Amino acid sequence: MASISFKHVVKTYDNGVTVIPDLNLDINDKEFVVLVGPSGCGKSTTLRMIAGLESISEGDLYIGDRLVNDVAPKNRDIAMVFQSYALYPHMTVYKNMSFALELKKTPKEEIDKKVHEAARILELEPYLDRKPKALSGGQRQRVALGRAMVRDPEVFLLDEPLSNLDAKLRTEMRSQIAALHKRLQTTFVYVTHDQTEAMTMGDRICVMKEGVIQQFDIPQKLYNKPDNMFVAGFIGSPQMNFLPALVEKAGEGFMLSVDSCRVPVSVAGLADYVGKEVILGIRPEDLHIEADMVEASGHALIEARIDLAEMMGSEIYLYYQFGGQKMISRIPSKYDVKEGDRVCLAPDLEKLHIFDKDTEKAIHQTLSV
Amino acid sequence: MRETKEKRGVAFTIFVHMVLIFLAFLCLFFFYILIINSTRDHYQIQKGFSFLPGTHFMENLHNVLNDANIPVVSGIKNSLLVSVGAAVLATYFSALTAYGLYAYDFKLKKPAFIFIMLILSMPTQVSALGFVRLVEKMNMMNTLWPLFLPSIAAPAVFYFMYSYIQASLPMELVEAARMDGCSEFGTFNRIVLPIMKPAIAVQAIFTFVQTWNTYFIPALIISDNSKKTLPILIASLRSADFLKFDMGKVYMLITVAIVPIIIVYLLLSRFIVAGVTLGGVKE
Ligand SMILES: Nc1ncnc2c1ncn2[C@@H]1O[C@H](COP(=O)(O)OP(=O)(O)OP(=O)(O)O)[C@@H](O)[C@H]1O
Ligand SMILES: [Mg+2]
Numbered sequence: 059m060a061s062i063s064f065k066h067v068v069k070t071y072d073n074g075v076t077v078i079p080d081l082n083l084d085i086n087d088k089e090f091v092v093l094v095g096p097s098g099c100g101k102s103t104t105l106r107m108i109a110g111l112e113s114i115s116e117g118d119l120y121i122g123d124r125l126v127n128d129v130a131p132k133n134r135d136i137a138m139v140f141q142s143y144a145l146y147p148h149m150t151v152y153k154n155m156s157f158a159l160e161l162k163k164t165p166k167e168e169i170d171k172k173v174h175e176a177a178r179i180l181e182l183e184p185y186l187d188r189k190p191k192a193l194s195g196g197q198r199q200r201v202a203l204g205r206a207m208v209r210d211p212e213v214f215l216l217d218e219p220l221s222n223l224d225a226k227l228r229t230e231m232r233s234q235i236a237a238l239h240k241r242l243q244t245t246f247v248y249v250t251h252d253q254t255e256a257m258t259m260g261d262r263i264c265v266m267k268e269g270v271i272q273q274f275d276i277p278q279k280l281y282n283k284p285d286n287m288f289v290a291g292f293i294g295s296p297q298m299n300f301l302p303a304l305v306e307k308a309g310e311g312f313m314l315s316v317d318s319c320r321v322p323v324s325v326a327g328l329a330d331y332v333g334k335e336v337i338l339g340i341r342p343e344d345l346h347i348e349a350d351m352v353e354a355s356g357h358a359l360i361e362a363r364i365d366l367a368e369m370m371g372s373e374i375y376l377y378y379q380f381g382g383q384k385m386i387s388r389i390p391s392k393y394d395v396k397e398g399d400r401v402c403l404a405p406d407l408e409k410l411h412i413f414d415k416d417t418e419k420a421i422h423q424t425l426s427v
Numbered sequence: 428m429r430e431t432k433e434k435r436g437v438a439f440t441i442f443v444h445m446v447l448i449f450l451a452f453l454c455l456f457f458f459y460i461l462i463i464n465s466t467r468d469h470y471q472i473q474k475g476f477s478f479l480p481g482t483h484f485m486e487n488l489h490n491v492l493n494d495a496n497i498p499v500v501s502g503i504k505n506s507l508l509v510s511v512g513a514a515v516l517a518t519y520f521s522a523l524t525a526y527g528l529y530a531y532d533f534k535l536k537k538p539a540f541i542f543i544m545l546i547l548s549m550p551t552q553v554s555a556l557g558f559v560r561l562v563e564k565m566n567m568m569n570t571l572w573p574l575f576l577p578s579i580a581a582p583a584v585f586y587f588m589y590s591y592i593q594a595s596l597p598m599e600l601v602e603a604a605r606m607d608g609c610s611e612f613g614t615f616n617r618i619v620l621p622i623m624k625p626a627i628a629v630q631a632i633f634t635f636v637q638t639w640n641t642y643f644i645p646a647l648i649i650s651d652n653s654k655k656t657l658p659i660l661i662a663s664l665r666s667a668d669f670l671k672f673d674m675g676k677v678y679m680l681i682t683v684a685i686v687p688i689i690i691v692y693l694l695l696s697r698f699i700v701a702g703v704t705l706g707g708v709k710e
Contacts, residue, residue: 072532111602131605138606142708144599148621158607205607 060122060212060245061087062108067117069103069269077103078269081117090239090246092260094253094292100269101249102141105215108247109138121213137206138215143198145190145205151177152186155204169208176204180234196227203231207238214239214246220255232259253293257281265289282409287337287418290411296342296375296386298411303338303381305331314338314412316381320357321405325412327421336421339411342375345387345403347395355404360385364399376401461685464678472674487679497660498652499680505571506639506656507687512575513638514631518588520579522627525588526619530601547582551643559647569651574644584630591626592619597708628698635691639684657684 062085069078077100085091093101106112107119110131119126126134137158145154152173159169177183180200190198199219206214216235220228236259239246250256256263257277265272265280265288272292273285284290290298303314303321311324316338328336345360346352352359362378362385374395376387387403395401412421464472467481491499528540562573596619604614620627642658649655655663661684664677 109602109606111605131602132608132610136606138603140599140603140708142597142599144597144603144708146600146603146618148624157604157609161608161613205603209607 061085061120062213062245062247063120064104064107065118065120067107067119068115069100069107069112070115076115076269078107081269081271083264083271083274085245085247087122087245088243090236090248090259090261092256092263093247093249093266094251094256094263095266095272096292097251099266101251101266102217103269104266105138105217105247105249108213109136109215110134135212136215137209137211137213139202139206139217139219141217141219141221143190143202145198145201147190150187150189151182151193151201151204154190154201155208158205158209172208173204176207179207179238180204196223196231199223199231203235203238207242210242210244212244214242214244216246216248218250219248220250220252228255235259253295257293263293265292283420283422284339284411285420287339287413290339290413290420294341296388298339298341299345299383299385300413301338301340301381301383301385302335302415304335305333307332318357319360319381321407321410322358323407323410323412325421328412331414331421335415337413337415337418339413340405341409341411342386342388344406344409345385345389346406347387347389347393347401347403351404351406352402355407358405358407360403360405362401362403364395364397364401367395367397367399376403458685461678461682465675465682467678468675469673472678483675484679487675488683490673490676491679491683494676496652497663497680498655499657499660499683501653502655502657502660503683503687505654506658506684509571509574509645509656510635510638510687513578514635516575517578517581517584517634518627518630521581521584521588521630522592522620522623523615524585525592526596526615528589529592529596530598543582543585546580547586555644555647558644562648567648569649569654571649571654573648574641574656575638578634578638581634584634587630588623588626591623596622599708624698628695632692632695636688639688 062083064081064083067078067081068076069081070076081104083104093104095101103112107114108121110126110129114127121134121136146157149157155173155176156169159172164172173186174183177186180203182197182200182204185193185197185201190201193201203219206216219235220231223231232255235246235248248255248259257280260277262274262276263280264274267288273280273289280289280293284293287300291300301316303316305328306313306315308322311322312328312332314321314323314336321338360380362380364376364378366377368375368377369391372391373388374391374393376389376395378385378387378401389395413419414421460476463477463480465487466484467477468483468486471477471481471483491497524543528536558573558577562568567573600618600622601614604618605611609617640658642662645656645659646662649659661677661680664680
């Protein structure tokens with residue numbers, strides 16, 4: 059049992075800066091949780107508190123049922139892959155991996171078996187006798203993973219383990235880590251600021267900003283129902299488009315108007331906003347150029363001149379201005395759109411996001427249109 | 428254009444080599460004299476300098492080793508014991524102190540550092556009298572202990588270690604060892620010490636040579652012939668009987684005294700290599 063539970067945890071560094079003001083986070087046993095957020099938001103700090111490398115200023119941290127506030131790192135049974143690998147430079151790859159096991163007085167044959175198994179999985183077998191300095195970045199990264207792997211820890215912590223691998227190796231390692239999680243059946247906490255990693259690997263994703271959790275949920279929920287503008291903007295690439303829109307009453311529902319575009323919505327929560335501005339969020343792929351969608355959309359049309367059309371292969375990214383905002387759309391590449399063309403785009407009315415302008419929180423309860 | 432540049436380059440290289448050869452000559456010439464003279468007998472030496480070795484090497488060696496008044500063999504043993512002891516203690520404990528001040532945060536960190544630096548600025552002569560009194564009180568007069576135990580506190584070595592550790596020990600390595608289940612002391616012995624090998628080698632050589640050559644403190648503490656270290660023995664040669672004074676023997680004794688230093692240097696210098704930490708963490 060290795061759930062992790064933060065209860066009102068505060069972290070203030072020695073210089074008086076409070077990096078984590080009040081953290082409440084419950085990670086289940088065997089779960090793969092990804093911490094994402096912009097640089098400096100406290101991801102590493104959170105991870106290091108779990109590891110015991112950073113003290114907890116206030117509050118309680120439980121691993122399983124055990125209160126670990128004052129338990130030394132070596133007694134927590136946690137393996138960690140560091141942002142900087144942190145391989146022992148004077149030891150061979152084999153020694154690096156066997157070090158923890160030797161300290162635990164594991165029998166020699168067992169160590170040998172485990173190290174070789176890990177090396178086989180990570181394709182490190184030819185390098186077991188080398189020192190880290192004779193390895194490439196990707197190989198070092200894998201040694202760092204292997205060192206954690208051989209241990210069978212209760213909790214596995216990874217701090218941006220793939221951050222400086224090339225794209226191909228990163229994809230490969232991503233699936234290796236996912237496979238590792240399946241095999242080990244332990245709790246994984248994974249820090250990254252790459253949202254592709256977050257979306258593809260996490261059972262649940264915890265989005266942080268300035269030490270505060272913005273949303274902690276499964277990837278689909280995060281993408282389809284972001285709690286606030288920060289999450290909406292952070293998850294998804296290219297970014298969600300945000301348009302300031304005026305709310306009007308229109309029959310049973312409401313009408314959001316941005317320039318000439320008038321979008322009908324029926325969100326009960328909008329009643330308080332009539333006559334005020336809200337923020338309308340539309341993901342780039344939810345702006346359609348298909349003729350039938352455009353025809354069916356009535357007044358909810360966005361008409362603009364394309365500033366830039368980027369061919370991405372299967373898709374084209376369209377950059378344009380609307381309602382005083384920079385906008386991006388993703389359309390299938392079979393549509394031949396060029397710079398300077400005028401196009402009409404129809405937002406998918408089922409997939410609109412509406413946010414309070416001041417609190418930036420989502421105004422939910424979309425009843426079907 | 429290019430040619431002249433190359434020519435100038437060649438001229439410069441030649442010049443640099445001349446200077447270096449000259450300096451090397453200055454350094455090595457006296458060793459040469461020493462070794463040559465240790466192979467000649469007293470009268471040959473008095474006649475003047477010669478580039479060619481003499482034939483009295485074995486004779487001089489025999490004389491040196493068998494002089495009842497100057498116990499050379501026990502002198503070498505004592506000197507070795509004291510110097511090795513000092514080198515080991517100074518490097519190990521200085522590295523430990525440096526690591527402590529580098530890796531841990533505690534309230535008295537700054538004052539501790541300043542205190543050590545203050546000791547560094549204190550010359551041996553100032554504290555010598557007090558030291559001798561202390562040794563007396565501890566009943567260690569005329570023993571070898573006081574000659575190497577104080578090396579545990581070696582501020583200069585500490586400072587060197589501290590600079591080295593700052594430059595070459597990423598804290599993540601220490602943290603990784605902790606996560607791997609290593610005790611704090613184990614982390615020092617198994618991770619930090621190996622990384623500090625080059626610094627330890629340098630300081631071990633320095634401390635060894637310094638202790639090997641030191642005369643002042645041993646002269647104050649050791650009076651028993653069998654406890655004397657080599658520098659005291661060499662000094663006592665000068666005051667030896669004038670009629671029996673043998674220059675060949677003196678040179679031989681000095682040669683004998685230098686050989687261990689050269690051996691130690693050759694043994695340790697292979698650890699002085701750059702880039703021990705290379706590849707451990709990403710830069
Ligand atoms: N030892 C320290 N003393 C004081 N402040 C610190 C210390 N370590 C980190 N901080 C601050 O705490 C904040 C969070 O740091 P942290 O390393 O957790 O960020 P992060 O989310 O991991 O960022 P990145 O994605 O860049 O790694 C930063 O503003 C940083 O400046
Ligand atoms: Mg970080």
